[in-house]
Each structure stands twice: as C-alpha cells, then as structure tokens.
Amino acid sequence: MRDIYKGNLVRLSAMDAEEAGKAFARWSRDSEFRRLLDSGISSLTSSKAAQTWLEKELEEDSIRQYWFSIRKLDDNQLLGDIDLNVYNWSARDAFVGLGIGEREFWGRGYGTDVMRVLLRYAFTEVNLHRVTLTVFEYNPRAIRSYEKAGFRHEGRMRGALNKEGRRWDILVMGILREEWMQQQEGE
Amino acid sequence: MEQTMFDIQTQLFEGRDIRFGSIDYEKDPQVESRWTHDSDFVRLYDIEPARPMSPAMVKKRYEKLEKEIEEAKNLFYFAIRAREDDRLIGKALINRIEWSNGNGWIELGIGSADDRRKGYGAQALQMLLRFAFAELNLFRVTARVPEYNEAAIALLKKFGFTQEVRRRQALERDGRRWDLLVFGLLKDEWANQAQA
Amino acid sequence: MRNLFRGELVRLTAEDPEVSAKIEVHWQRDSEYRRFLDAEPAMVVSEKWLKDWFEKRTEEGFSPSRYVFSARTLAEDKLIGFFSLWVDLVHREAWVGIGIGEREVWGKGYGTDMMKLCLQYAFSELNMHRVSLGLMDYNPRALRSYEKAGFRLEGRTRGDVQRAGRRHDSLWMGILREEWLAMQGGEKV
Numbered sequence: 184m185r186d187i188y189k190g191n192l193v194r195l196s197a198m199d200a201e202e203a204g205k206a207f208a209r210w211s212r213d214s215e216f217r218r219l220l221d222s223g224i225s226s227l228t229s230s231k232a233a234q235t236w237l238e239k240e241l242e243e244d245s246i247r248q249y250w251f252s253i254r255k256l257d258d259n260q261l262l263g264d265i266d267l268n269v270y271n272w273s274a275r276d277a278f279v280g281l282g283i284g285e286r287e288f289w290g291r292g293y294g295t296d297v298m299r300v301l302l303r304y305a306f307t308e309v310n311l312h313r314v315t316l317t318v319f320e321y322n323p324r325a326i327r328s329y330e331k332a333g334f335r336h337e338g339r340m341r342g343a344l345n346k347e348g349r350r351w352d353i354l355v356m357g358i359l360r361e362e363w364m365q366q367q368e369g370e
Numbered sequence: 371m372e373q374t375m376f377d378i379q380t381q382l383f384e385g386r387d388i389r390f391g392s393i394d395y396e397k398d399p400q401v402e403s404r405w406t407h408d409s410d411f412v413r414l415y416d417i418e419p420a421r422p423m424s425p426a427m428v429k430k431r432y433e434k435l436e437k438e439i440e441e442a443k444n445l446f447y448f449a450i451r452a453r454e455d456d457r458l459i460g461k462a463l464i465n466r467i468e469w470s471n472g473n474g475w476i477e478l479g480i481g482s483a484d485d486r487r488k489g490y491g492a493q494a495l496q497m498l499l500r501f502a503f504a505e506l507n508l509f510r511v512t513a514r515v516p517e518y519n520e521a522a523i524a525l526l527k528k529f530g531f532t533q534e535v536r537r538r539q540a541l542e543r544d545g546r547r548w549d550l551l552v553f554g555l556l557k558d559e560w561a562n563q564a565q566a
Numbered sequence: 567m568r569n570l571f572r573g574e575l576v577r578l579t580a581e582d583p584e585v586s587a588k589i590e591v592h593w594q595r596d597s598e599y600r601r602f603l604d605a606e607p608a609m610v611v612s613e614k615w616l617k618d619w620f621e622k623r624t625e626e627g628f629s630p631s632r633y634v635f636s637a638r639t640l641a642e643d644k645l646i647g648f649f650s651l652w653v654d655l656v657h658r659e660a661w662v663g664i665g666i667g668e669r670e671v672w673g674k675g676y677g678t679d680m681m682k683l684c685l686q687y688a689f690s691e692l693n694m695h696r697v698s699l700g701l702m703d704y705n706p707r708a709l710r711s712y713e714k715a716g717f718r719l720e721g722r723t724r725g726d727v728q729r730a731g732r733r734h735d736s737l738w739m740g741i742l743r744e745e746w747l748a749m750q751g752g753e754k755v
Contacts, residue, residue: 187409188422196407197424241427246631246655249421272630272655273693308419310542310656364545419656470607473726509733510726535721535738539696541657547695552738554723 187308188251190300192293193262195251198241203252204234206261210284219322220282222344222353247272249309253283253297262288265301267309275312277305281325290324298332306363313359319344320351333366334358382501383448385493390448390462390501393432398449399425401458405481414519415479417541417550444469446501450480450494459485462498464511472509474502486521495529500564503557510556516541517549530563531555570687571635573679578635581645583620586636589645590616593667602705603665605727605736630655633687637680639671646671649684651692658695660688673707681715689746696742702727703735716749717741 188195208230210216217225241250250266263283270278279301283294305311316334318325321344334356342350383390403425405411412420423431439445444467450460460480467474478494480486502508513531515522535552542548571578591613593599600608623634633651638644647666654660662684666677688694699717701708713719717739725733 187413187420188407195422197403197422197427199424199426201426238426242430246419249419251422269655273691275655275693304419307544308413310658417654417657468605471605471726471728509728510724512723512726532724533721534723537698537720537738537740538718539742540659540698540740542695552721552723554726556724 187304188300189256190296192256192296193253193300194256195265195297195300195304196254198237198250198252198264200234200237200241202261203264204232204237205230206284207233207237210263210282213284213286216282216284216286218346219319219325220280222319249304251301253293255288255293260285262293263297265297267301267305267314269309269311275310277309277311277314279305279314279316281316294325295328295331298329302332302358302363306360311360313357315355315357318354318356320354321346326354326356329356332358333363335362380500380504382497382505385453385497387453387488388459388490388493388497389451389453390494390497391451391456393436393447393449394458395429395432398458399428399432402428402481408481408483410483411479411481413543414522415477417516444474446506448498450490452485452490459490460494462494464498464502464506464508467506467508472507474506474508474511476502476511476513491521491525492528495525499529499555499560503560508557510554513553515551515553516543517551518543523551523553526553526555529555530559532559568686568690570683570691572640573683575641575676575679576637576639576646576683578683579638579645581636583617583624585645586620587613587616589667590620596667596669599665599667599669601729602702602708603663605702633692635684635687637666637676639676644668646676647680649680651684651688653692653694658693660692660694660697662688662697662699664699677708677711678714681711685715685741685746689743694743696740697746698738698740700739701737702729703737704729709737712739715741716745718745 208228211226211228214225247269248266251264252261253263253265254261262285263281265279265281268278268280270276279298281294281298283289302314305314316329318329335358337355337357339352339354341352343353344351403423406421406423406428409420435447439447445463445465447463448461449458450462451457452459459482460478462478464474464476476498478491478498480491499511502511513526515526531553532555533551534554537550537552539547540550594610597608631653633653634648636648637646639646646668647664649662649664652661664677664680664684666672685697688697699712701712703722718741720738720740722735722737724735726736727734
C-alpha cells in the first residue's frame, strides 16, 4: 500500500488545536487570505479563541468531517488546512474547503498538490461518489488550481458576495468518482 | 489441564522480548500519534477511514477508553512495550466481552514498521490468548480481519484459529470491494495446542 | 416512486416513548422472544426505565448511522414489532436487528413483510452495498425467513452463545445489492 497522506510537495497531518490556533490567529491578520477563504465578514481572532473553537470542533471524530493540517514535505512547516465535509451520505457527496495561510506558498503548486491528495483520500478511503467546492469569482488563482486538479464548473450563484462595493459570483465546482478514476488511469 | 501448563506464579504480563503495560499519558500519545500518520498501519488495523491524530487527540481517546473500561467492564487493554527499553511498540486488547456466553473479540497492532516482522506480534498474541483463556476464562475468542491483511491471517492460522465466516464484499478500499473474514479459537483448541 | 413505509401486511411507524415502553414491558416477559433477539441474558426492566431509554433514543433521533422503525398491522393497526438498521456509511454496509414481540402473529408472514420493507429501505433509500445480520442456530424459523428474503449464510461462529446449558453457534448472513436487485424482477428502484 502507498502512503495515502503524502503528495509531491505536502502531506496531510493531524490538526493540533494549540498549534493551529496560533497559526489561525496569525493568518486572520491577513485580510486578503480571509476574504479568499470564506464569505463571512473578515475579522480578527485571538489564538486563545481559535484554540478553544478548534478543541471543540476536533473533539469527536465524526464520520462527517475529515480535517487535516497541511505540512511541507521537506521541513514539516504548517502551511494551512483542508477539510472534507460529507454533507450527504446517501448520495456520498462532500464539500471540500482549502486554505493556505502562508501566503509565500500561494501560486506555487502547493494547493493543487494537497487537493490531489485529498481527492485520492475522498475517493479511495472515504469511498465518496463526488466532491463539491465553492470558490469566489475574485480568486482566479484558486479556480485555475481546482481545474488542474480535475474539478469542473457546474454553475454560479450570481452576485452572492458583496465586497469592496460591488457584487461577485460564487462558483460551484465538482468532480465525480469516475472522472477521477479516468484521470488516474491517464497518469 | 491448565494447571500442568501454568501455575499461579506464571507472569501473565511478561513475554520474552515484550511486556504488557498500562497507558503512559506522558509518553504514549506522541508515539501513537506518529503511528496514525502512517496510513498503512491504520488501514491494516482498522476498517474506519484512516486519519492522522495529534497527541492531544490520542490523549483524549485514552481517557475515553479508560472510562469505558471502568464503566462497561467488558474491555481489557494493554500497551505492548519492549522489555529492553520500555518503549511503546503496539497495543493488544479484548473487547465486547459477553460474560454470560464467555466470548470476546481480540485486536492486536504493532505500531511502527521498524517493529514489525520481529516476532513481537506473535509474542503479544500468545500472551493475549493466555490472558483470555487462563485469566478471563473465556470459552472462545474471535478476530476480524480484512482479506488483504495476509500477515494477520497467517498469524491467526499459526495459532490455530479457524476461519468461520466470510462476509462477502463488506469493505471498500482503493476503489474495490474486499471480503471481511472472521476467525475463531476455542479454549480447548488453544489448550491442546499450548500443551503440544 | 414506491411507498417506502407500507408493505402488504404492515406499515412502518415512529412511536412515542410512552407507547414503546408500554408494549416492551409486555413483550420482554416472553423470554423466548428475548433469547431470539440477542445473546445478552434475558432480563426484565421497569416501564419507567424503558421510557427513559426510548426518550433518549428519540432525542438522538435518526442519525446517519442508525435508523429505527416500528411496525403496525394494516388490518388492525396493532403494534407488533420493530427493526433497526445500523449503518456503516463508508463501506456501505447495514446491520439489521428485527423483532416481533407479538407472538400470536409469528409464522404468518409479518416478519417477511417487514424484512422486505427493511431491505427496500436499506438498498433504495440508504443506498447500501450490502445488508448483514446475525442469529442463533436455535432459531430455525428466522433462518428460513431470512433465506426467503434473499440472505445467504456466510458462516457460523462456533459455540459463541451458551443458552439453557448448551453451546450454540451464531449464524452470519448477508445479502448484496446486486442479489437484491435481481430479486426485484426488473422493477425499477
């Protein structure tokens, strides 16, 4: 068997509430990162608050949620986090959320690499049928990366975001198990 | 018959190279967290999706386990340690014991790849069976193993287990279905073999 | 779409804790029923204890891994039994526990009807790949009924139950999705 947590640049690792709490607090000061990550109001968090929240979230291994920290293969540096949330088990469909908090690693293939590892995990370990994500119109770098990982465009929620005085769309992307399998055979 | 094999002085928790110990909350979480970052270990040991755990999560799991041991009284858990340096090398347990029927399920795992194929698993299984039959007085023990875990199957067969059930296509891994096998060993079978 | 909750003889219902406790306190006195149900020692408990237990289950509700139904006869609306499905969503396997507490309806096809609904729910609503169950070798009536429903015997664990002074085997059965589909005679699911 191969190491299912390992990619070419990064590996999936456990979330540690204390370590991740500190990192989340630091990353929260980067408002651009926050605005790329989620649609809510960008705000600051203390590491104590982030740690408490994480401890509660991580308390139970649930079959709905698979949450990993992302680490650099060569020096183990914490780069971000990725989570797979199975919101519909009978359809075996899950949402994936990805954030690379360390901005010096943006646009260098780290996101694409970790997404590939996560898709392998989703399809061969959690046995899902499809993986879904949403991404914001103003994040072309992420959109390209998801396309490279095999996601297809499935639609857009028009004007769902209101940032910097204008409306932006939320794009919905998805990948099916058979598409992923075909992609593996090609490689 | 047992009396001819063991007497009351027999040390249940001491093997040749290993010993059974209790959980060390200071040191063990670090070690077990490392094991869970090795996907091979988790996938051979368990049928749940493999996922890495931080030392804090492992510690929480230990607390939950010890609470269950105290409340349910149908579970026995051992940390497997190397005699030479007392380091944690695996875990062995008997759970879901039905006292009225005298049966229970066994689980055994050697955590680090470096410690596998050294006979530790066989020694641990020997001690676990002795504990199940000579201390808990069970009538039989049962083990569940996926058909792809050939090392575990070979070990069970070596100890005289009989394959009793083949649960067809009960698992899905790496995009295909696998059978899940159930093995059983009765006390008499164990005693005859231990004598021979 | 087909009606998931109505068979030929029974319909599936959700009962309030008071109702379930009241009937269970009556059923549990039948030790033969209890000994068919599982391998734990047959036991009687108070109606109050049962009500608390059912209330707790009701609070938990349906979870993605646990589904419980009661069954009532279509003819007289009489509560006769229940079934539960414990679901492994990752490997798509469901375990069934089924019981008919009203012994005057034993052997009259009610169990078969309930199992039909149970398998339909597991395969066409929960999208399972296989359904499994276990029983004791001293329950041949159940074995025949499960075989009729399409389950295959996959093995026996020797002597793992001790009842009435004797050792008995547990029987393990399973039915695969494709086997169930073949039994539907080309009906669309």
